[in-house]
Amino acid sequence: MTSESTTFDPAASARSECDREPIHIPGSIQPHGMLLALDARHRVIQASRNAPEFLERPLGRILDEAIQDVLGQPATETLAPMFEPFLEDCQPRYLGVVPVDLPGRSALFGLIAHRYRGVLILELEPLIAERPAGIENIYPLSNTFIARVQQTRTLDELTRMASIELRRLTGFDRVLIYRFEADWSGTVIAEDRNDVFPSLMDHRFPATDIPMPARELYRHNRLRLIADADYAPVPIVPADRPDTGRPLDLTYSALRSVSPIHIEYMKNMGTIASMSISILREGQLWGLISCHHGEPKVVPFATRTACDLLGQVFSLQLEAREHHAEFERRIELKSIQVNLLAHMAAEEDYRDGLARDPATLLSLASARGAAIVAEDRCELIGETPSEIEVRRLVAWLSATGEKEVYETSSISSVFPEAAAYSDRASGLLAVSISKLHPSYILWFRPEVTRTIKWAGDPTRAPAYDSGKKQISPRKSFQLWQETVRHKAIPFRPSEIEAAVEFRNAVIGIVLRNAEEMAELSEELERSNKELEAFSYSVSHDLRAPFRHIAGYSELLRESAGTRLNDGERRYLDVIIGSAQQAGTLVDSLLAFSRMGRQKLNYQAIDMNELFRETIQEVSLGLDAGRKIEWRMADLPVVSGDMIMLRQVARNLLSNAVKFTETQPETVIEVGSSSGETETIFFVKDNGVGFDMEYVGKLFGVFQRLHRVEEFEGTGIGLANVRRIVGRHGGRTWAEGELGVGATFFFSLPKRPTDLESRL
């Protein structure tokens, strides 16, 4: 780029060399104007050696003279505001066109003045065939520009329009808009040109092309013209300030002589004349409008004044465009957030809500992939690394520190193994929801393989001239392409901010959920207690009346038995039988409810032993004539509650015995099979069986598939089996065929830790 100092290598050593070049005290100026330095008494203490030519008087009658005597009354009056003693060092002021007294006549000069380090520096340029640079002349130049840039909507349009308008206004061969990146390298983002120069659109220039001191000068001095790279510098005399004995500081000077390195740089680029206008954003250098010409070119004073104004208009427009874009994005993100939060609030687990609307989740961070990660789940949405890779990434994230929001455009630069999936995830935006149980929401952006067109090879070593102890500018600006890998488009500040806000909202929901859960479990506990109290009172109070009915009926039968006829005695028997049956029902129901509440007491159980004992038990109650062939396979050891599982075995075996009593030969088989996560047991009989149509009713409370007269029982046995097995985390099911038999299955989950610790 057309900077005042240059090399092309980004190596730090080169940069520091450049950063040291004293470009603000060259001791000379460019020849298209003259410079006068005044002391506090408004006397000329230093002047450029070309001043006598412009003023048509010898140097002796300029130095040490009062400014009024040198320039005459009208020009001095224009300067009056600059004489204010309280005026601080300040930016140059365009004071306009002033008449200067020459011997026998008066001539017009453009006047720029600024005060710096105790001297007032005046710079005067003769007007060359142009109209005076009054507001009436600048306005027509500027207003088209202002009108047109205001019509642009996007940043691209704005920069494009600005380059066209500035070229039209100034007549340069090429006008570039150059934007600084975060590392101070620069990219050409807009261009307008004729055929004199090649296009530099999209080219990138290393940071060393415009080193720090040059950037500082650009920041202070918004407009800079180099009219002719082949100029002969005009020295300032005397070279040093009489009051300080040091060279005059020309930081803010418009005419300041150009660094020889920069001249060489310009020549290498083929540029003879150049002009640059600084674009500042919030006080910082954002970029440059850079104008190039293949021949010497003195831009008229009025035009430059207009350009300076337009540069400022452009800066403001730029700021407005960027603010506007960010603002719009923020509003968009807000509405995305609201949508997501609504989904989340509607679901019991907020993560279900997040995963329900993948497109919205992704759009919150303009991402192509996302992951919701917690200990117990890992939800992958869109283009993401594999679950294992995501979990490793999360482990790394939570190990690196307690940042609530983490963001990078290149994961692999900090977490090298991420290079393996950079096609899906190069950019990462991560918010941590909980530190206690590492839980994250991650957004991924894919790698954007970008080709950067460097203006010259940025990796080549600098040419170092040891004789002059200076860096030489590079000779070649030939296109040099570099492919950037493993990098995603960086997340914007508004997106990161939205992620932070989103995190807070999510945490709000998580906390609310936790509170609700606590409330729910409290309620559950309360209703459990109520249920307990209820069944306690049922057990006491409901049983008593049945007992009384049975008892008094019995007494009546005893005392009046002989006086009653057979029918009356049968009535009494039915009353007694029903009361007893009701009492038994209450007992079964209470036992069933107890089964659901009782705490499980896990222990290792040898199922062989358990079933063998239970077979003996049920065999005791058998009618004398019954013969049963028991077939028992070798059963495994399981972990469970001994008392409850015995109940299961008792219910299944007594059922099998009961429903086979009509068969001439009874065969009951007990077996098991081992799965990966559970052990399955079954009891198979060759009894009356059941119709599979009613299989769903089998395990319900008080559900019977047979009439009471056929098979006695309360109809609660299988409900108990299902409840007990369910409490162990297992399943129950059955298969049957009418008249052929039935098989009842139950499974028990394998509990490795439990078994190991107990066996």
Place this chain on the structure above:
Amino acid sequence: MLKPILLVEDNPKDLELTLVALGKSNLANEVISVRDGVEALDYLLRRGPYAERTEGNPAVVLLDLKLPRIDGLQVLERIRREPALQSIPVVILTSSHEEQDVLKSYKLGVNAYVVKPVGFKEFIDAVRELGVFWAVVNEPPPGSLKPKR
């Protein structure tokens, strides 16, 4: 003279049925019935309406759990705390199947826990066995009067 049986029962129907059952057991022991925990303790500690009664502990206390004022478990607890009473056999005779009650009763040192069967025949059998065991078969603790046969 035989030591009496103390029956603590608030429900009049249960009381009647239990007395019938005890009567059918052909026990010679007198049965003293009281209607709540306070009365039971009054009898045992010989106070209030029972201040004038003859000295000596009952052969067995048949104790219901759900009682007005002082409940069965509290009565049991008091009996086991009182040096003069702690060796009296106590049988809980109740409707309750509740595990917690069974557990608490045994913790407090009950001698037997009997759930009243719904069927009257079974009830009579249970009460008879209880009466026979505790009033006749069981050797009473030393220091108390031996039942005269």
